[in-house]
Amino acid sequence: MAESPATTERSGGVPRWLRLLLVLGFLYLFLVGVKGLETGIKVFGADTAERIFGYVSSPVAGLFAGILATVLVQSSSVTTSTIVGLVGSGSLSVAAAVPMIMGANIGTTVTNTLASLGHVRRGAEFRRAFAGATVHDFFNVFAVLLFLPLELATGFLSRSASALSSALAGSEAVAGAAPGTSPIKSAIKAPVKLIEGGMTDLGLHTGWLGALLLALSLALIFLALVLITRNMRIVMAGRMEAGFNAVLGRGAGVGAMILGVVVTVAVQSSSITTSILVPLLGAGVITLENAYPVTLGANLGTTVTALLASLAADRPEALTIALTHTLFNVFGILVFYPLPAVRRLPMRAARALAEVATRRKRVVVAYLVFVFVVVPLVGIVVFR
Amino acid sequence: MVFELFSGKGESQIERIEEQIQEMLAACGRTIDIATDALFGRVAPAEVGTKLRKSDRSVNRLEREIRRELVVHAGVRGASADIPAILVYMSIVKDIERLGDYAKNLWDVANAGGDLTGLAEFDRIRNDAAWVRELVDRTARIFAERDAEAAQVALNEADAKLDEFDAMVIAQLTSDRPSREGVPIALVARYLKRISAHLMNVMTAVVMPLDRLDYWDEDKADRW
Numbered sequence: 055m056a057e058s059p060a061t062t063e064r065s066g067g068v069p070r071w072l073r074l075l076l077v078l079g080f081l082y083l084f085l086v087g088v089k090g091l092e093t094g095i096k097v098f099g100a101d102t103a104e105r106i107f108g109y110v111s112s113p114v115a116g117l118f119a120g121i122l123a124t125v126l127v128q129s130s131s132v133t134t135s136t137i138v139g140l141v142g143s144g145s146l147s148v149a150a151a152v153p154m155i156m157g158a159n160i161g162t163t164v165t166n167t168l169a170s171l172g173h174v175r176r177g178a179e180f181r182r183a184f185a186g187a188t189v190h191d192f193f194n195v196f197a198v199l200l201f202l203p204l205e206l207a208t209g210f211l212s213r214s215a216s217a218l219s220s221a222l223a224g225s226e227a228v229a230g231a232a233p234g235t236s237p238i239k240s241a242i243k244a245p246v247k248l249i250e251g252g253m254t255d256l257g258l259h260t261g262w263l264g265a266l267l268l269a270l271s272l273a274l275i276f277l278a279l280v281l282i283t284r285n286m287r288i289v290m291a292g293r294m295e296a297g298f299n300a301v302l303g304r305g306a307g308v309g310a311m312i313l314g315v316v317v318t319v320a321v322q323s324s325s326i327t328t329s330i331l332v333p334l335l336g337a338g339v340i341t342l343e344n345a346y347p348v349t350l351g352a353n354l355g356t357t358v359t360a361l362l363a364s365l366a367a368d369r370p371e372a373l374t375i376a377l378t379h380t381l382f383n384v385f386g387i388l389v390f391y392p393l394p395a396v397r398r399l400p401m402r403a404a405r406a407l408a409e410v411a412t413r414r415k416r417v418v419v420a421y422l423v424f425v426f427v428v429v430p431l432v433g434i435v436v437f438r
Numbered sequence: 439m440v441f442e443l444f445s446g447k448g449e450s451q452i453e454r455i456e457e458q459i460q461e462m463l464a465a466c467g468r469t470i471d472i473a474t475d476a477l478f479g480r481v482a483p484a485e486v487g488t489k490l491r492k493s494d495r496s497v498n499r500l501e502r503e504i505r506r507e508l509v510v511h512a513g514v515r516g517a518s519a520d521i522p523a524i525l526v527y528m529s530i531v532k533d534i535e536r537l538g539d540y541a542k543n544l545w546d547v548a549n550a551g552g553d554l555t556g557l558a559e560f561d562r563i564r565n566d567a568a569w570v571r572e573l574v575d576r577t578a579r580i581f582a583e584r585d586a587e588a589a590q591v592a593l594n595e596a597d598a599k600l601d602e603f604d605a606m607v608i609a610q611l612t613s614d615r616p617s618r619e620g621v622p623i624a625l626v627a628r629y630l631k632r633i634s635a636h637l638m639n640v641m642t643a644v645v646m647p648l649d650r651l652d653y654w655d656e657d658k659a660d661r662w
Contacts, residue, residue: 291514295451298510333513339506 073285080285081362082241084135084278088366089242090271091139093250098145098264110438113153113206117198118433120157125426130162131279131322131359134379136272138360141375142367148212148375152205155360155379156198157430159353163191164426165325166332173336177412184418185342185401185408186335190328190349191425192400192407197386211385215377222377223370242366279322279359286321298330301348302340310344311387314351324356342401350391354383451511452520455504455527456582459534462500463578463640466537469493470574470633473544474567477626478560483549490545497538501531526643529651533636537574540629540636547629552622559606559623563630569599570630570637577637580644589644596634596641603631 068076110119124133137154140146170187173180205211249270253263287294297313318327328349334340360376367373391397411418472490476483508527512519544567554560573596580589606627610620642651 288518291518292451294514295507295510296454298514299451299454299507302506302510330513334509337509339509 070289073289077282077285077289080278080281083274084282085238085242085362085366086245087271087274087278088135088139088142088363089246090249090267090274091136092143092367093246094264094267094271095140095143095145097250097260097267099260110154110434111150112437113150113202114437115434116150116153117157117160117202118430118437120154120159121161121426122157122430122434123154124158124161125164125430127276128165128325129276129279130158130324130356132272132276133158133161134357134360134376135275135279135363138363138367138372138376139271139275142364142369142372144369144371148216148371148378149209151375152212152378152382153202155375156194156202156382159379159382160191160194160198161426161430162324162356163187163194163328164422166190166328167422169329169332170336171418172333174415174418176336179336179338181408181412182338182342183332183336184411185404186340186345187328187332187404188407188421189342189346189400189404190353192403193346193350193353193386193390196390196400196403197382200389201382201385211378211381212374215374215381218377218381219370219374222373236365238365239368283321283323283326287326290317290320294330298334298340301344302334307347310347311351311354311391314348314353315355316351318352318355319358322356322359324352327352327355342405346397346401347391350383350387354380354387357383451507452523455507455511458500458504458507459527459531460578460582462497462504462531462534463537463574463581465493465497465500466534466541467571467574467578469497469538469541470544470567470571473541473548474571476545476548477552477554477567478564479553479555483545487545487549490542494538494542497535501535504531522648525648526651530640530643533639536636537633540633543629544626547622547625552625553618554622554626557619557623563623563626566599566603566630567626570633573634573637577640580641584644586645589641593638593641593645596638599634600631603627603634607631 110116120133120137123136124130127133134155137146137151137158141148141151166187167184167190170180170183173183201211250263250267253266258266294317297317301310301313314327317330318324321327331340331345331348335342335345357376357380360379361373364373364376389396390400407417407421411421469490472486472493475481476486476490504527508524512521512524554563573592576588576592579585580592604627607624610624610627613620639651
């Protein structure tokens with residue numbers, strides 16, 4: 055049997071090894087973007103940065119800013135990498151960044167909720183798909199409700215992350231590279247310096263130079279992540295199918311969570327993982343109980359992007375905030391998964407909302423607009 | 439034809455689905471063997487009832503598994519999913535699952551006391567059943583190899599066989615023989631025809647465009 059044209063089309067005719075090589079290249083561009091962001095902020099000067107981030111100096115405003123920014127770019131990876139870059143530049147403190155990171159966790163859930171709207175005309179199907187999508191929302195909202203006040207009162211997340219960060223920075227030194235002088239960092243700095251030099255030669259100074267560098271870096275981060283996701287989704291498609299089939303066959307549990315982590319780390323997008331679950335939930339081939347741990351794994355897996363971004367930053371605080379993101383999700387899983395009674399809370403909330411949303415479609419629109427747009431906007435204005 | 443265009447080796451879980459379809463056909467072959475052993479007096483029907491149901495359940499389980507995996511394929515691949523292949527597989531697994539049901543019906547005839555032994559048509563029906571059983575294996579091979587030429591030959595042979603089965607049923611309708619003779623012959627001919635027709639549907643996936651799947655066993659006047 056001849057190989058079908060469809061097969062060639064699907065892989066785009068690009069060999070797997072070349073795609074992986076391309077992904078490495080895009081990963082490099084992503085790190086250059088984070089470094090450029092850090093440099094751009096530094097060029098702006100401390101006063102400008104303080105003015106910009108003064109708007110979100112309150113933790114609640116920071117939380118809402120994280121939600122809104124992620125909803126706008128439809129990617130928590132972009133938001134968290136940007137936050138890591140800002141922390142790395144020293145213009146944003148870890149304490150101010152923690153609520154933003156938590157907000158990014160909530161904001162990213164909008165994508166799969168939007169994906170569930172594809173089922174809106176078919177009642178039972180929509181009920182399952184919407185519950186499966188919003189269980190992600192509820193888990194993150196519950197985790198923020200629990201951990202944000204705790205973090206503000208005790209700083210347990212950022213302190214743990216800081217201790218872990220110090221330990222890891224120590225191991226970097228042991229490995230033969232002093233912090234900030236690793237070969238990766240040097241390789242990332244070089245093109246940024248080149249671009250900065252070129253712009254200065256063109257006569258651009260402080261304000262324009264900083265703004266242009268920032269815009270270019272943000273575009274690079276966004277583009278690199280999109281291209282990594284697109285290519286890795288193609289490279290990983292077969293394995294993802296096998297993984298999801300295995301989860302469907304064996305049921306929920308830690309295996310499903312690991313699948314969520316692995317797929318998300320590979321495609322660098324929790325939205326891809328959770329959005330894949332939506333049609334499977336809608337079709338009824340996977341239950342909410344089986345999909346939930348995959349979602350939690352995706353939440354954890356997406357924190358790898360911030361960890362990668364921290365590779366580009368000079369200051370150890372960048373790694374601290376990236377680790378805070380990871381620990382927030384690890385603690386969230388530890389609280390909301392092992393005990394069946396607690397595990398059921400986000401699922402019950404999601405099912406209840408889906409029940410109402412199926413009966414009254416206006417609730418769906420109201421939920422999306424209020425939770426992801428109106429509340430964050432009002433929150434930023436009121437709490438800044 | 440459909441598969442020539444849309445399916446390709448080395449592509450993900452589609453290969454696994456191909457293997458599962460072969461498993462389904464093999465399980466159907468075993469179910470038909472059990473049923474015909476009972477029907478032609480080689481074993482007592484009651485002795486093999488449990489074995490037959492177990493075999494049929496494995497066919498049903500595979501059908502559900504394949505459907506789930508096709509939904510996963512569509513979900514994971516998104517816009518690049520092999521939609522025509524998904525539709526074809528969805529269609530043919532239903533046909534294959536029906537083979538198991540009709541095999542059970544054959545066993546039901548034997549279990550209800552339908553006795554073909556001693557009838558004038560016994561040898562002919564036994565040969566027809568053997569031909570149908572052989573068609574299961576041929577279909578599996580033709581489908582696995584996407585052998586369009588062999589599919590065409592098998593479809594033509596099976597098409598003629600359908601007419602023979604119909605003629606056998608009509609002959610019982612117009613005959614004066616006792617119902618305990620005519621009914622089992624008519625039922626068995628009908629079930630063998632349906633098994634053949636479902637196998638033909640599977641083979642049409644090799645030679646027909648997607649929109650014409652399943653139309654081979656229509657009355658000739660209604661086909662196109």
